[in-house]
Amino acid sequence: MKKIEAIIKPFKLDDVKEALNAIGIKGMTVSEVKGYGRQKGHKEIYRGAEYIVDFIPKTKLEIIVEASLVDEIVDTIRNAANTGKIGDGKIFVLPVEEVVRVRTGEKGKEAI
Amino acid sequence: MVQTAIEPQDFTGLRARRQALDAYWKQSISGYALVRKHSDFIDHHLADSFEKSAPPGEGFALVALGGYGRQELYPFSDIDLMLFYDPAQKDELSPLVDAILYPLWDAGLEVGHGVRTLEECMVDASEDFFFRVAMLDARLIAGSSALFSRLTEMYKTAYIEGKRQEFLDDMLEQRAKRETQYSRHTYLLEPHIKESCGGFRDIQSMVWTAQVVFGLKDLNSLHEAGLLSQEELKKFEEAQDYLVRIRNRLHYLSGRKNDQLFFEHQEEMAEAFGFKNENNMLAVERFMREVYGHMQTVSVTTGLFFEHVLEVSGSEESSKAGKMLEPGIEIRHARIHLSGSESIRSQPKLFMRLFYQAAKTGCPLHFRTRKTITANLDLVDDKLRNSRRTAKLFQAILVSAEPFRVLEEMLDTGFLPSYIPEFSMVASLAQHDVYHVFTVDRHLLQTIAELQKLRQEESTIFAVVDMPHILFLAGLLHDVGKGFGHGHADRGADLARQIGERIGLETDELDTLDFLVRNHLFLSDTALRRDLEDEEFILRCAGLVNTTEKLATLYLLTIADARATGPTVWNEWKGALLLELYLKLALLLDRNDLSGHEQTRGAELGAQWIREKVFELLPDAKEKDFDLFSDDYLLSFPPEVIVQHIVHAKKLEKQDVLFSHEQSQDSWSILVMTKDRPGLLAGIFGILALHNLKVLAAKIFTWADGTAVDTIEVSSTISETYDGQDWETMENELNLVIKQRFGLQHRLSQKLAPVRSKPQGVQQRLAAKVTIDNQASELYSVIEVFSKDRIGILYDITKTLSDFGISVYRARIGSKADQVVDVFYVLDYDGKKIESPAFKNELQQGLLYAVTNE
Numbered sequence: 001m002k003k004i005e006a007i008i009k010p011f012k013l014d015d016v017k018e019a020l021n022a023i024g025i026k027g028m029t030v031s032e033v034k035g036y037g038r039q040k041g042h043k044e045i046y047r048g049a050e051y052i053v054d055f056i057p058k059t060k061l062e063i064i065v066e067a068s069l070v071d072e073i074v075d076t077i078r079n080a081a082n083t084g085k086i087g088d089g090k091i092f093v094l095p096v097e098e099v100v101r102v103r104t105g106e107k108g109k110e111a112i
Numbered sequence: 113m114v115q116t117a118i119e120p121q122d123f124t125g126l127r128a129r130r131q132a133l134d135a136y137w138k139q140s141i142s143g144y145a146l147v148r149k150h151s152d153f154i155d156h157h158l159a160d161s162f163e164k165s166a167p168p169g170e171g172f173a174l175v176a177l178g179g180y181g182r183q184e185l186y187p188f189s190d191i192d193l194m195l196f197y198d199p200a201q202k203d204e205l206s207p208l209v210d211a212i213l214y215p216l217w218d219a220g221l222e223v224g225h226g227v228r229t230l231e232e233c234m235v236d237a238s239e240d241f242f243f244r245v246a247m248l249d250a251r252l253i254a255g256s257s258a259l260f261s262r263l264t265e266m267y268k269t270a271y272i273e274g275k276r277q278e279f280l281d282d283m284l285e286q287r288a289k290r291e292t293q294y295s296r297h298t299y300l301l302e303p304h305i306k307e308s309c310g311g312f313r314d315i316q317s318m319v320w321t322a323q324v325v326f327g328l329k330d331l332n333s334l335h336e337a338g339l340l341s342q343e344e345l346k347k348f349e350e351a352q353d354y355l356v357r358i359r360n361r362l363h364y365l366s367g368r369k370n371d372q373l374f375f376e377h378q379e380e381m382a383e384a385f386g387f388k389n390e391n392n393m394l395a396v397e398r399f400m401r402e403v404y405g406h407m408q409t410v411s412v413t414t415g416l417f418f419e420h421v422l423e424v425s426g427s428e429e430s431s432k433a434g435k436m437l438e439p440g441i442e443i444r445h446a447r448i449h450l451s452g453s454e455s456i457r458s459q460p461k462l463f464m465r466l467f468y469q470a471a472k473t474g475c476p477l478h479f480r481t482r483k484t485i486t487a488n489l490d491l492v493d494d495k496l497r498n499s500r501r502t503a504k505l506f507q508a509i510l511v512s513a514e515p516f517r518v519l520e521e522m523l524d525t526g527f528l529p530s531y532i533p534e535f536s537m538v539a540s541l542a543q544h545d546v547y548h549v550f551t552v553d554r555h556l557l558q559t560i561a562e563l564q565k566l567r568q569e570e571s572t573i574f575a576v577v578d579m580p581h582i583l584f585l586a587g588l589l590h591d592v593g594k595g596f597g598h599g600h601a602d603r604g605a606d607l608a609r610q611i612g613e614r615i616g617l618e619t620d621e622l623d624t625l626d627f628l629v630r631n632h633l634f635l636s637d638t639a640l641r642r643d644l645e646d647e648e649f650i651l652r653c654a655g656l657v658n659t660t661e662k663l664a665t666l667y668l669l670t671i672a673d674a675r676a677t678g679p680t681v682w683n684e685w686k687g688a689l690l691l692e693l694y695l696k697l698a699l700l701l702d703r704n705d706l707s708g709h710e711q712t713r714g715a716e717l718g719a720q721w722i723r724e725k726v727f728e729l730l731p732d733a734k735e736k737d738f739d740l741f742s743d744d745y746l747l748s749f750p751p752e753v754i755v756q757h758i759v760h761a762k763k764l765e766k767q768d769v770l771f772s773h774e775q776s777q778d779s780w781s782i783l784v785m786t787k788d789r790p791g792l793l794a795g796i797f798g799i800l801a802l803h804n805l806k807v808l809a810a811k812i813f814t815w816a817d818g819t820a821v822d823t824i825e826v827s828s829t830i831s832e833t834y835d836g837q838d839w840e841t842m843e844n845e846l847n848l849v850i851k852q853r854f855g856l857q858h859r860l861s862q863k864l865a866p867v868r869s870k871p872q873g874v875q876q877r878l879a880a881k882v883t884i885d886n887q888a889s890e891l892y893s894v895i896e897v898f899s900k901d902r903i904g905i906l907y908d909i910t911k912t913l914s915d916f917g918i919s920v921y922r923a924r925i926g927s928k929a930d931q932v933v934d935v936f937y938v939l940d941y942d943g944k945k946i947e948s949p950a951f952k953n954e955l956q957q958g959l960l961y962a963v964t965n966e
Contacts, residue, residue: 009643010640010689011640011641011642011643011644014641032683032685032686033685034684034685034688051691051695053688053691053692055688056688057685057686057688057689083643083645085645087645
């Protein structure tokens with residue numbers, strides 16, 4: 001089992017969700033995160049007031065899947081989240097040791 | 113079929129309690145009748161146990177306390193019991209306690225119990241506020257009435273007689289505590305029927321206080337004493353009864369002692385109370401609207417009661433004379449008073465004047481004045497609603513220091529929905545989702561509170577707002593179209609316009625109000641769902657918002673609305689996205705704003721004419737595409753040529769650069785279209801020089817979407833023929849240049865070496881001149897370069913500009929004889945004018961060097 005973590009531009013969430021739905025991925029955890037990478041924060045001066053945007057708002061998706069599905073999902077996210085500009089985000093794939101469904105106690109594949 | 117009443121003795125033992133409740137339910141016994149029946153049932157069985165085990169004599173009394181003492185026992189409420197005994201009988205105590213409590217425990221009931229002597233009672237009462245209050249409702253279930261009377265007498269002497277002020281202070285403290293604890297968002301969405309504002313605690317604390325302070329034992333006596341009007345009493349009793357039914361059902365549904373109306377229960381409750389989905393409104397929303405409405409009644413009525421008590425209890429002196437503010441209105445002890453209740457009947461204009469004075473002085477209305485307002489709302493008629501004077505006062509209230517406080521009083525007294533009837537449609541209106549923690553009317557008031565805060569927090573942006581009263585009015589009305597399904601913003605805008613017309617707003621005020629209400633979701637939707645780096649889109653947004661003032665107004669409304677909706681809607685994360693959008697639009701509008709001044713009315717009309725022409729020639733062009741073109745671009749070409757540009761631009765989706773050339777009368781014309789990028793102009797001019805082409809004139813434009821459209825008139829310096837010119841190589845090289853794979857610099861210097869071998873003299877240097885003017889255009893810095901013409905000079909100039917990070921937005925290239933005059937409209941690397949004197953000087957020197965040296 002793997003966990004796919006994708007950091008994307010917030011406005012791309014719907015596109016990514018739809019694309020994932022289309023390949024049968026129905027469940028994910030979505031959170032609002034902030035950070036910076038190559039797309040640095042910036043300072044704006046407007047009418048004498050300084051506005052500092054030091055961390056840029058991003059959306060994080062987390063999906064746990066069987067290892068065999070990882071490539072397809074990563075491609076799907078990449079295609080859907082791509083605008084070709086700096087700040088489109090990153091996708092991480094991490095190993096997952098165990099999954100337990102709280103309600104039933106099911107483990108592993110069954111619990112995904 | 114006649115149903116026989118069920119009596120407690122029909123059931124054997126406490127274990128049958130659930131059966132008994134079910135039987136009552138089946139007989140549709142609800143509300144007070146049910147809690148009373150339930151209480152009787154427990155009484156019966158407890159008395160039974162007591163009689164069986166108590167020793168003869170006057171040594172014991174079984175006492176019910178709190179809610180059970182009032183004979184209000186909800187299905188899963190705690191049963192508050194006290195076994196009160198004479199210390200002389202201590203030995204008999206233990207078996208009696210067992211006999212009473214064990215059956216209760218066996219039946220699975222929650223029992224709050226105490227075993228106390230008179231002395232212990234007094235000690236506990238002195239230490240524990242809740243026990244002291246519970247004792248107010250003490251009731252004898254079984255045992256010695258003499259013993260019980262001793263207790264109640266003693267309690268009265270110790271804690272009521274002469275202790276009224278302390279009691280009141282305790283009550284008020286608890287009330288304030290509840291207010292802070294239970295006005296949190298979760299309790300607004302899922303009200304706590306017992307503890308929330310307008311819940312049972314409010315009712316009880318009023319009844320207790322009436323009992324202790326005035327010796328009034330129930331609501332009716334409050335009415336008889338003149339503390340509640342007939343109308344108030346009726347509404348209050350209705351509310352109370354409704355809450356009792358809710359609490360009953362809630363216990364029943366949850367199967368436990370639960371007094372909070374959780375989300376998961378609300379729909380089921382709505383169904384149980386017979387609500388149906390109708391007219392775009394969910395059953396649950398109709399139900400919750402009733403709940404909030406009743407809780408509002410309780411909250412307002414008890415609030416008025418406590419103000420009254422405070423006044424008469426002497427914590428505020430009432431003897432001092434008031435100061436007259438205007439005829440009919442005076443201020444006394446920092447409260448606004450109506451000087452005589454008769455005057456409001458003859459002078460309805462006093463309604464708004466009262467609120468206006470409240471806003472002006474910062475003092476609340478006295479509770480009796482508030483009651484008078486509520487009692488006389490029938491006087492608020494169309495005449496008052498259409499009164500310009502009243503409208504002016506209303507507008508003044510909106511921009512006063514604390515409009516929220518005054519508007520809240522207007523809502524609580526019922527004046528606001530009477531004055532603005534459209535508002536009554538959203539009164540207590542609930543929205544069944546996890547975002548909206550307030551009912552719509554409260555949310556609208558909360559928006560005003562947030563705007564009030566933003567006036568300080570975002571003072572810079574607030575300063576841009578040109579119609580603050582319209583901003584506050586939009587805050588108050590933006591959701592007035594709710595309750596009828598989708599499209600609430602459009603419906604609300606129509607209603608707001610109607611209200612605005614009634615209160616006599618001017619056309620531009622109406623338009624702004626309409627715009628704000630109609631688009632109050634626009635910025636937040638856009639910030640979350642659209643690519644803010646999509647320049648074309650941002651440009652369209654700017655087109656929609658149109659002015660910096662409107663943008664600032666809409667931005668503040670958006671923040672206030674989001675913050676007033678609930679904690680899930682507003683956070684720093686969304687704030688950052690919204691700010692980004694705001695700044696993008698603000699900077700853009702600031703520039704466009706200024707460019708508007710540059711154009712004469714005539715030019716605008718000309719541009720409009722060309723737009724129409726182009727539109728005719730290109731029927732499938734969308735209207736909005738024209739936003740891409742500045743007026744001066746449109747005025748620089750015949751419509752046919754613009755159409756050509758638009759057609760060419762489509763090809764740019766597939767290829768990087770579009771290069772075309774044609775022969776005209778005495779020159780050749782070259783068109784280059786591509787995405788604008790730094791150094792593009794230098795690249796083009798460089799290639800032209802490399803191919804022995806001399807620039808006669810050039811029109812350099814950049815569309816708002818970043819497409820560069822450069823038209824250059826050239827002639828050959830070596831008298832080549834049009835057909836002999838190697839256009840194909842030129843196009844290839846241009847492509848390479850744009851991809852930055854072509855060494856223009858070294859190729860040019862190799863090519864030009866022989867021509868440039870002559871050293872440039874002092875004379876040449878004198879002839880050259882560079883000026884940088886920030887006045888000529890309000891939007892751009894205008895750089896003019898005068899120099900002797902030579903091959904490659906434009907390359908050198910534009911290369912220098914590009915090295916300085918300067919973008920060229922427009923250029924006029926002209927030459928007279930062998931003198932060139934080139935004009936460039938530019939902005940620096942940050943998209944701003946070149947203001948810094950040091951940079952200006954550096955740039956000037958750089959350009960001079962470029963035109964006079966190699």
